[in-house]
Amino acid sequence: MSPVxxxxxxxxxxxxxxxxxxxxxxxxxxxxxxxxxxxxIMVENEEVPQSLEDIEMSMSFxxxxxxxxxxxxxxxxxxxxxxxxxxxxxxxxxxxxMSGSMEPTTFFxxxxxxxxxxxxxxxxxxxVFGSVSPGNALLYTLGAGGLGYFYPSLWIRGKINKxxxxxxxxxxxxxxxxxIAVEAGLGFDAAMGKVYEKWDNELAxxxxxxxxxxxxxxxxxxxxxxxxxxMDVPDVTAFTAAIxxxxxxxxxxxxxxxxxxxxxxxxxxxxxxxxxxxxxxxMMIPMVLLIFPxxxxxxxxxxxxxxxxxxxxxxx
Numbered sequence: 001m002s003p004v005x006x007x008x009x010x011x012x013x014x015x016x017x018x019x020x021x022x023x024x025x026x027x028x029x030x031x032x033x034x035x036x037x038x039x040x041i042m043v044e045n046e047e048v049p050q051s052l053e054d055i056e057m058s059m060s061f062x063x064x065x066x067x068x069x070x071x072x073x074x075x076x077x078x079x080x081x082x083x084x085x086x087x088x089x090x091x092x093x094x095x096x097x098m099s100g101s102m103e104p105t106t107f108f109x110x111x112x113x114x115x116x117x118x119x120x121x122x123x124x125x126x127x128v129f130g131s132v133s134p135g136n137a138l139l140y141t142l143g144a145g146g147l148g149y150f151y152p153s154l155w156i157r158g159k160i161n162k163x164x165x166x167x168x169x170x171x172x173x174x175x176x177x178x179x180i181a182v183e184a185g186l187g188f189d190a191a192m193g194k195v196y197e198k199w200d201n202e203l204a205x206x207x208x209x210x211x212x213x214x215x216x217x218x219x220x221x222x223x224x225x226x227x228x229x230x231m232d233v234p235d236v237t238a239f240t241a242a243i244x245x246x247x248x249x250x251x252x253x254x255x256x257x258x259x260x261x262x263x264x265x266x267x268x269x270x271x272x273x274x275x276x277x278x279x280x281x282x283m284m285i286p287m288v289l290l291i292f293p294x295x296x297x298x299x300x301x302x303x304x305x306x307x308x309x310x311x312x313x314x315x316x
Contacts, residue, residue, distance in 0.1 A: 074109035081108050094230055096159040097202060107152060114148030163202050167233050170203040172268050175239070175261040182254045188243070189214060206231065221247060235264060 078086075081104075089104040122144035126137040174195050181191035189211060196208040206227050213223040224240040239260050246256040 071106070071109075073113060074103065074105035077108040077112055078105040081105070092153075092156055092160065095163070095232055096156050097163050097205075097230075098156075098159070099230075107156070111149055111152045114151060115145045116148070118148035119145035164231065164233050166202045167206075167231055168235060168271075169268075170199070170201045171233075171235055171239070172261065172264040174199070174203050174207075175257060175264050179254065179257045179261050182257055188253050189220070235267065239264075 086104045089107055090099075093099055093102055093104060093107065119141050122141045123137075126140065177195055177198065178188075178191045181194045182188060186194070192207045193211055196204050196211065198204075210220075210223045210227050213226070214220055218226075221244040224243060228237045228240040242256050242260055243253075245251075246253055
């Protein structure tokens with residue numbers, strides 16, 4: 001088989017596996033009932049499908065085929081997954097802000113599919129080539145399977161870090177808005193509502209969830225503590241602890257918020273200064289490995305070529 005056909009098969013197989021894994025990792029804003037979604041489409045379009053098949057065919061390929069496949073695979077993997085690992089994965093999903101859009105069993109199903117899929121793809125490639133030794137084929141197959149096994153975990157850890165960074169960046173400005181709202185005469189809950197209304201970021205979404213939990217009967221300190229646990233950000237932990245303590249001791253909320261706001265702005269300035277001091281060190285590696293060699297080639301290349309042509313470096 002020609003190398004062109006082999007390359008096409010590898011690319012197509014990789015695209016299919018990546019697409020299926022992405023479909024499993026697809027993050028929705030909230031869990032939606034398929035029946036309610038179909039009814040909403042019918043009401044909006046003011047038309048009624050003639051049959052159930054029409055309703056099913058109106059859905060995307062992902063909703064009709066891929067997501068049901070991952071759900072069935074998740075139900076199988078859940079039977080063989082230790083409870084401790086399920087709890088740890090649930091915690092990771094919660095820290096990533098996807099507790100409403102992904103179950104831990106779905107995550108395990110995605111990891112199993114990615115592991116098996118990439119390993120099978122590697123086996124197919126080696127079978128087509130035929131010239132690869134069994135030892136190297138086994139090594140590359142294990143490497144491909146390991147990539148499929150660890151990539152979902154790396155992906156979700158990246159989501160956690162991204163969410164925590166967004167919360168850290170948004171917290172000082174949110175505290176400033178809370179201070180303004182409380183000093184203007186609003187209660188703390190109403191001030192959090194203003195933050196939720198004005199902004200659309202991870203911290204505002206967390207504030208909105210706290211308000212909903214309070215409306216459903218949960219105590220404010222419990223809702224704030226749960227919010228802190230869902231974020232695992234030290235600055236948020238300190239902020240919620242100060243608010244809970246002020247609420248219990250009857251301290252003025254505006255005073256506590258003012259102090260917290262000043263502290264968060266100071267920490268933000270210190271983090272910016274720390275990153276600025278780290279910049280020269282981080283720039284050194286690409287400069288030494290990439291920029292300096294290119295610069296020397298551009299500056300000394302013509303001179304070396306002339307020396308070679310003149311015979312001075314003929315011995316080289």
